[in-house]
Amino acid sequence: MTRFAEKLPETESESSDARGDLVDLIFDGKFSSLHQDLRAALENPLFDQRPGLSTLEAGRLSYERARFLHEHLELGSELPHDQERMFAVSEWSCLVDITTLPVLNIHYNLCMGTILQHGAGRDDLGDYLDELRSMSSIGLLIATELGYGNNIAALETEAVYDHETGEFVLNTPNARAQKFMPNTGISDIPKLAVVLARLKVSGADRGVFPFIVRISDRNGLRPGVHVTRLPEKPGFALDNGVTRFDHVRIPRRNLLTGSAGRLTDAGEFRANVKNRRTQVLRALDRVTPGRICLSGALISAARASTYIAVRYAWQRLTAAPGRGEVPIISFRSQQSALFTSLARVYAMTFLLNHVKKEYLHRHGGDDTEVNQLVSIAKALSSWEMSEVLHVCRERCGAQGMFSINRIADYLPMAQGVVTAEGDNLPLLATVAGQMVAGRSGRVASAPQVPEPGDIRDGQFHLDLLRYREDSLRWETRQAMRKRSDERPSLASGWNDNMNAAVSMARTRGVQVALERFLDAADRARTEESRTALQLLACLYGLIEVERDSGWYLARNALTPEQVERLPREIDSLCEQILPHSLMLVDAFGVSPELLRAPIAADDYVSAVDQAVGHALTSVRPNAPAPRQPVEATAGHTGNGRSVRVEASTG
Template sequence: MTSVTTQYLPAASGIPQAEPEVREAAEDLAALVYDGRFDSVHADLRAALEDPVFDQRHGLAPLEAGRLSYERARFLHGRLGPAAELMRDQLRMFAIGEWSCLIDTTTLPILNIHYNLCLGTILQHGAGRDDLADYIDELGSMSSIGLLIATELGHGNNIAALETEAVYDHASREFVLNTPHARAQKFMPNTGISDIPKLAVVMARLKVDGADCGVLPFIVRISDHNGLCEGVHVTRLPEKPGFALDNAVTRFDHVRIPRRNLLTGDMGQLTDDGVFQGAVGSKRKQVLRALDRVTPGRICLAGALISAGRASVYIAVRYAEQRLTAAPGRGEVPILAYRSQQIALFSSLAQVYAMTFLVNHVKTEYLSRHSGNEAEVDQLISIAKALSSWEMSRVIHVCRERCGAQGMFSVNRIADYVPMAQGVVTAEGDNLPLLATVAAQMLARRGRSAGKTTPSDPASSDLLTGTFQLDLLQYREDSLRREARQAMTEETRGDGTLFSAWNQNMTAATSMARTRGVRLALKEFLTAVENAETEDGRTALRLLACLYGLLEVNRDSGWYLARNALTAEQVERLPREIESMCEQILPHSRLLVDGFKLTPELLRAPIADDDYITAVSRLVGHGLPAPRTASR
């Protein structure tokens, strides 16, 4: 097969143009991006986005936009088949997030909360209970929208400290759900549109005969077609730019709910005599088990944001191939001819592919986990969620900036992905405390060897090889772990407290956890290179993987230099190697974004069109003729 370099024939401007002959290579890349499951898992979801219900509607007020998102969520629900089957197919659940967010970012949390957090929690902790069938059918038909209501105004990540109370009334065999004070108000559930029927799983502290039995999930009806249910009080929160979810502050005023609405699962039982018998060692472990559905939710959100990152790079690269700008001695050239644009967009492209392969690996590990490795897989999920959402947040910002003024408009999609990225960074566990928790667990784990204690000889190593890049990352990860653990041990042996020891080593520990994620991402990237079936696809991926490794080594080049893991000459050469790699990637850029299975028609973003000037003119209603010059 002819190489991509010759297939992407350079125009007079020096920017490569796509030709039909690269379709085989693009399909090769798509098979890797979607882990060989595009037809079986993704294709129908992608096709559903072509329906007119997802056409852009301009000028909507936030409340109108929110109602439209619920309409779109119900439309997708109607295309997904029986809810019971869907809930057994976790890969489909992940795919729903990846596609639903591309056209309407608000459908992502609606569907994730409904299926994964609400219905999933009821199915998990109410398994085998026929008395919950009506609730399951109601959510399964989406006649009511499912919610998870957990976080309180005074308690962010510390869910074990929640203060909303569910007091058991043994005489009536009911619970009395109440918000005792302002700190216990539920913060940010999507309860703000009150005439849409909503059924929630509410996390509340069970109290029986004055005894605190810990936080457990309860099924609570929030609203029906007539509005809020008795005793439920909701105040919509102020507008969130670019994000139409109807978040609100919610409180409960002695709301009575039937006994069957308590979900104890394997966490214990409330006996007929009105005695709660707990089966979990601590109240903190109990609430973590109650919120077990948060774990796949993290994968879902990470995958969705990576999907938005893919769309952002796709739009930005296509626009950069056409958008003309002045060039010294050349007249006008497309902005992608400039190295500054290449570094920005191709670095983003490398990070998108790296995070795609990392989260694909995480999905596989989650689906195959067993009782012996659950803790390790959960740590991997947390690392991947934190790393990928931080990286995609940066990618989306870069792509928006590199599209200039056009990138500021919602019609071109990328601007709407910015608040989505910020939401994902915070949701299902705020990234920094999430990564810090994992880092602390990694340091506390016993029986692990010291790892790589000395660096490889840099003088005899090649910066451009994946094996050397992986070796550097492994050395950094092991060194940070070893040094942080030793420093904490010395601190606690002296006069220091465990908190002070952790506080002084927290930065190094979180850097260690991040480095583990980067190392795994590069490892999966290099595996994808080996698995590519076409020469063109393999060549493009190899260059991009090398760029990703160079970027990460360059990020901490001073640390490597100080440890004699890199030579001064190599550190000075890193920026030049990154530029050289971008120059080599340029002929492959269209192929690499074509591997995402996106089209301008699907995204409905004018600047991604093959002729963005005509597309924008069509949008604003001007019937001016196209420019006569061949290059636009």
């Protein structure tokens, strides 16, 4: 029989400065001002786990929780004008209820944000905004149609202007035009939507614009609005539905044209933007900060998952040949899985911190590079964090399969983020195409192979990544030009080269992430935090170099000896990171009390026992006597102090 470790090893108080330093770097020095009250609000009993709820009941609870945060934190007056705060709300709201995240993000960012942006200066929209600010109505964005995914410019839902009545007639003309997946499935909650529809004036198609449409009130769906709830999505309680409109009349004031044009009193539409695609992209401008919100939420969930998995690995004992029983964190296989995940989480955290700054401090004009960076970060971080969640789930064994331990619930959120606000692959392909076609860039001729470097040197890792990005861009351009000379279609030429271009765009994201990671390590104030971050940044660089080591080897950017050394160097780094691992996850600002995940508790056996309602009051009769404690080889705290774990006969 195994007697489990009773609690996690304790860290010395001298590590508190290092932990505080990491908190400042992770939250960009704004934990107290932006995050602390959000974190505290989630400890309210309303967010306690509620096993056994139906999907519909869980969905209603998520709306209740969203309203609690709205009222408790007075978010309605600040969020529409404070995007940085909105990013923080996204990062915390998802941790104890993944469905609360989209409810809040859609309400504040996509609905209110669109109305404020495209209805700026209009006093006649004040009553709608008051409803949303008080959350007496929940805000929605209804855009995607059953027949059209990312191609918003092709939408078929139409809003025909009736000049005699001064109204628009909103209609779904065919099955393709049904709105797919808005959260309209719970119909007795008042909901006010921004609906994207094709504006038709005097028989002419004027392009796709946003319209304000009341979807439901406390009595149910409004006349002419029809909703069919979609099948359940495992782990996600958002009330998604297929929505169609049957000649719904809405006031003229509900058209949101912004600066794209205006409808005159004479019933004529005067457009200011000639390009229809540009017009649609302006209407969907709030999708860009939405991408940052969703990326931050998933990175936050990955931080919570590595926190849970690392703490559990320090306690969960397993047999070791000739050693009795040791924590599973003692094994290099467990370290490699969890610490490479930890390195990815830190890298994506620092990447997104950089993206937030670039987005918030943009100066208008041509924001192409910032928008590209946001899209790259969204695709890279959501793919990376999806993998991290799967690794953490598996490394927690059977315990990781249960919703009560959180990680399994984060997995469906990851799938949603990969798809939402622009599906990752077409999103990254679009950016890659822009990067290949763009005249700017540092590549005018074939890139030169970087000088040989130390395989553990972060600057060498950056040189390799820059070389790969530049090479893929140059090779793609050359291939596209060659195909153009042979006169194939543009689509065919792009199709033959898009995978290399997508790899180029991904590499760009990795490069920026590593740059920000190394910069954070340089800015660390304590020796302990700096050492931990340098080791972790080196590990991130090595796993990315190893990922494409065959490519580098084929181009003589790495030697065969260096490629052979990569796995050993990664193992060595994991061994060095082990003493810092608890400090690294403790800096994420979460706690067992916040997450309510039993396996993250200081004594997970008692926590699990209590969670299943079977707390033991006495030791089982005839239990074998425990042996003397034995020292685990890898058992060290964040300050290097040895840890002793107990093993028993069995």
